[in-house]
Amino acid sequence: MSAGLIHAESPAPAAVADGRATLLALARADARRYVRHPLFVLPCAVVLVMVVASVVQRDGGGTDPMFGTMMIAFFFGVFGFLVAHRLTNSMLRTRELAGVLPVGRQVRTLSLCLACLVSAAAGTATVGFMLVTAAFWPPDGEPSSLPVAWFGDYPASTVLPALIAMGPVAALGGPLLGVVVARWMPFRGSGLLGVVVLVVATAIPASDSRGSDIRLASAWPVLMDEHVDPDTEQIISTTFVPGITPGWALGWVLCLCGLAVVAALLRDPQHRRPLLFAGAGLTLAAAACYALALA
Amino acid sequence: MNTTTVALTDVGKSYGRADALSDVTLALRPGITGLLGPNGAGKTTMLRILATALAADRGTVEVLGSDPGTATGRTAVRRRLGYVPQETGFPRGFTAFSFLDYLAILKEWSDAETRHAEVRRVVELVDLTDVAPKRVSALSGGQRRRLVLAQAMIGQPDLLVLDEPTTGLDPAQRGRLRDVLGRAGESATVLISTHQTEDVAALCERVVVLDGGRVLFDGAVTDLVRQATGRVWMADDRHPAAQHAWRTGTGRVRNVGDPPPDAELIEPDLEDAYLLLVGDAAHDAGLEAVS
Ligand SMILES: Nc1ncnc2c1ncn2[C@@H]1O[C@H](COP(=O)(O)OP(=O)(O)O)[C@@H](O)[C@H]1O
Numbered sequence: 052m053s054a055g056l057i058h059a060e061s062p063a064p065a066a067v068a069d070g071r072a073t074l075l076a077l078a079r080a081d082a083r084r085y086v087r088h089p090l091f092v093l094p095c096a097v098v099l100v101m102v103v104a105s106v107v108q109r110d111g112g113g114t115d116p117m118f119g120t121m122m123i124a125f126f127f128g129v130f131g132f133l134v135a136h137r138l139t140n141s142m143l144r145t146r147e148l149a150g151v152l153p154v155g156r157q158v159r160t161l162s163l164c165l166a167c168l169v170s171a172a173a174g175t176a177t178v179g180f181m182l183v184t185a186a187f188w189p190p191d192g193e194p195s196s197l198p199v200a201w202f203g204d205y206p207a208s209t210v211l212p213a214l215i216a217m218g219p220v221a222a223l224g225g226p227l228l229g230v231v232v233a234r235w236m237p238f239r240g241s242g243l244l245g246v247v248v249l250v251v252a253t254a255i256p257a258s259d260s261r262g263s264d265i266r267l268a269s270a271w272p273v274l275m276d277e278h279v280d281p282d283t284e285q286i287i288s289t290t291f292v293p294g295i296t297p298g299w300a301l302g303w304v305l306c307l308c309g310l311a312v313v314a315a316l317l318r319d320p321q322h323r324r325p326l327l328f329a330g331a332g333l334t335l336a337a338a339a340c341y342a343l344a345l346a
Numbered sequence: 347m348n349t350t351t352v353a354l355t356d357v358g359k360s361y362g363r364a365d366a367l368s369d370v371t372l373a374l375r376p377g378i379t380g381l382l383g384p385n386g387a388g389k390t391t392m393l394r395i396l397a398t399a400l401a402a403d404r405g406t407v408e409v410l411g412s413d414p415g416t417a418t419g420r421t422a423v424r425r426r427l428g429y430v431p432q433e434t435g436f437p438r439g440f441t442a443f444s445f446l447d448y449l450a451i452l453k454e455w456s457d458a459e460t461r462h463a464e465v466r467r468v469v470e471l472v473d474l475t476d477v478a479p480k481r482v483s484a485l486s487g488g489q490r491r492r493l494v495l496a497q498a499m500i501g502q503p504d505l506l507v508l509d510e511p512t513t514g515l516d517p518a519q520r521g522r523l524r525d526v527l528g529r530a531g532e533s534a535t536v537l538i539s540t541h542q543t544e545d546v547a548a549l550c551e552r553v554v555v556l557d558g559g560r561v562l563f564d565g566a567v568t569d570l571v572r573q574a575t576g577r578v579w580m581a582d583d584r585h586p587a588a589q590h591a592w593r594t595g596t597g598r599v600r601n602v603g604d605p606p607p608d609a610e611l612i613e614p615d616l617e618d619a620y621l622l623l624v625g626d627a628a629h630d631a632g633l634e635a636v637s
């Protein structure tokens with residue numbers, strides 16, 4: 052111990068608080084916590100191994116888009132739900148302390164929502180990897196009357212929104228829902244309960260025996276169908292679900308993400324009016340995107 | 347400095363039908379005030395009200411010129427407050443340093459460089475430098491207690507509310523803590539609840555004794571000690587009139603209460619005075635109940 056340090060003044064008085072700077076500093080810290088969370092680190096490793104393996108196994112073919120996006124949604128979306136839920140609830144045990152700090156719970160909620168962008172970034176990187184490998188090593192595409200596996204006949208304006216909606220946005224939406232559930236159901240078991248509900252609610256409408264309107268009304272709308280060669284049981288092509296415009300479907304899931312943020316923030320009484328307005332606007336936009344996607 | 351920084355007027359708080367605090371009126375100034383009282387006296391309730399963790403049911407509370415009953419008042423108080431709760435858990439996954447760093451952000455230290463310097467300062471202050479890179483879950487009870495203290499010292503707050511901060515600390519750490527708090531008390535208002543009368547005697551100029559949610563004593567430590575003058579004596583055995591008596595290291599018995607005429611009186615200390623105050627209050631309450 053050095054006496055000098057004890058005598059030392061604080062390096063700076065808590066300067067006049069700048070709300071935006073505080074939020075950014077907090078979001079950075081929360082993002083670091085997200086990145087280091089075992090339920091994020093582990094899925095990252097698994098996804099890395101799987102995408103590389105899938106490229107290698109397909110004899111120079113790119114990652115299968117259906118498989119790739121499902122992997123993102125599961126490992127970053129579903130696991131992300133748990134990560135965000137745990138990070139949000141982590142202060143429960145410390146609430147006697149955390150409750151009397153100048154930065155209130157609503158700002159902390161917003162910061163956690165921003166930290167969920169870590170998951171979205173991981174999803175984006177995976178989709179990027181899929182696009183790059185598909186461009187460099189196009190799948191060999193068995194002769195078929197259907198478009199080849201990597202959407203050979205579809206324009207980028209269709210392929211990209213579909214991949215983004217099913218990949219990065221799913222990776223963002225899962226953790227955002229985790230924040231919502233943790234804020235509104237602040238007890239430990241709510242995380243696992245939420246995951247079960249999330250997976251079931253996603254799987255039911257996803258079946259390809261259903262109409263496109265039901266398939267779109269899911270937390271993870273499946274916008275593509277795979278076609279398997281009955282003899283070799285190999286995937287020979289991927290097509291888009293007829294009757295859904297991927298661009299508008301992307302808008303729909305983005306609006307759902309926005310609504311999740313609003314729902315999480317509404318747990319606290321501050322800024323209630325603007326939040327309700329934002330919620331109403333997002334609901335309208337979501338409905339419009341849904342309708343346009345099916346038009 | 348004689349300005350009042352904290353003022354409670356007729357403050358009450360009830361849990362169901364039980365009054366945890368009733369009609370507490372108290373004014374604090376910069377300096378260190380000790381808060382003594384038996385278990386369940388209402389110390390934690392009072393400290394939580396001052397720390398904006400709990401709202402009073404009755405009466406008015408003014409802390410550092412703000413009203414903690416309003417949202418803006420609460421935020422204003424929290425910007426200048428350091429609080430050590432009686433008990434707290436810790437979030438998982440943090441090291442001692444990163445935990446303090448995270449709380450410093452929540453105290454609006456957004457600039458990373460000054461924040462890190464401040465965290466290093468409070469880590470040094472409570473002598474945790476060696477274990478700062480360790481996980482909180484790997485720290486001992488006393489180290490965690492000091493970690494909670496360290497966060498309270500971030501930003502040199504104007505009001506320190508400390509609920510039994512010395513529990514779990516060894517004598518050397520307590521000595522160091524007294525040094526740190528003594529310095530803080532030169533400019534800040536420090537209210538510290540404890541069961542250790544030696545801490546109060548060593549640190550505080552002023553002491554408040556709570557019992558049953560009421561203020562039994564509020565004044566200079568020396569005045570409280572003086573009340574016990576002539577009521578502490580040494581004898582070879584426990585005296586039947588003594589409220590409290592215990593055999594000391596010398597083999598003789600220290601008696602506290604109303605002495606017999608020939609008693610060998612000795613100088614009282616704060617503990618004697620405190621025991622007599624609380625004992626007399628219980629006695630009076632018993633008489634009241636009978637009549
Ligand atoms: N959350 C609570 N619910 C019900 N009663 C409580 C609660 N907190 C404290 N009390 C009661 O209020 C009284 C004062 O408690 P407290 O302020 O913790 O005393 P102290 O800190 O002096 O030991 C006690 O009788 C206690 O049982």
Ligand SMILES: [Mg+2]
Pocket residue numbers: 389390391432
């Ligand atoms: Mg207590």
